[in-house]
Amino acid sequence: AQSVSQHNHHVILSEAASLELGCNYSYGGTVNLFWYVQYPGQHLQLLLKYFSGDPLVKGIKGFEAEFIKSKFSFNLRKPSVQWSDTAEYFCATRNTGGFKTIFGAGTRLFVKA
């Protein structure tokens, strides 16, 4: 069965620090990969997605992610975090049949002002 593994459950950073959140997925054919963010009190929002093409994907709010097929990874990065980036981040993949999105357990990021 397809699965998604997020390495860090909790991350604490100071403002202006660089961010990298790890995500590994199990291979299951055609790969659709996503990062979602859930700000406190808000609903899940799509940060960025990868379907095909350039493996370096840029999303909203300065986030980017790199698809590395050989490592089955799709890590999320941001060069300089802000206090407003405090949220929970979910990596997700869509299964081969395409109807089921599989989420990781999430990483809670807290950015200290």
Added chain:
Amino acid sequence: ETGVTQSPTHLIKTRGQQVTLRCSSQSGHNTVSWYQQALGQGPQFIFQYYREEENGRGNFPPRFSGLQFPNYSSELNVNALELDDSALYLCASSAGLAGGPYEQYFGPGTRLTVT
């Protein structure tokens, strides 16, 4: 453009009861998926509806059932509630069927507490 809406926001039920949760999809979207998000975990796929038919299902028992209506709104029904059913239930809509490169848009969720 109206986003995905869900009702109610919060709900408290007793073990053994039945519950119905509702979702209105985003305008122009014909596919609705339901997810269960337990505390401290990522969302778990329950099932998906496309044009009023169930299109796929996750590892949830038959007491979890759903409907999609001609206007593409949807209901999630859970019978014989158990304590472990306490969770945030998320609805997501999209404009397109499985297999294609589509995005899902999530609603705010319904927080269900079973006592």
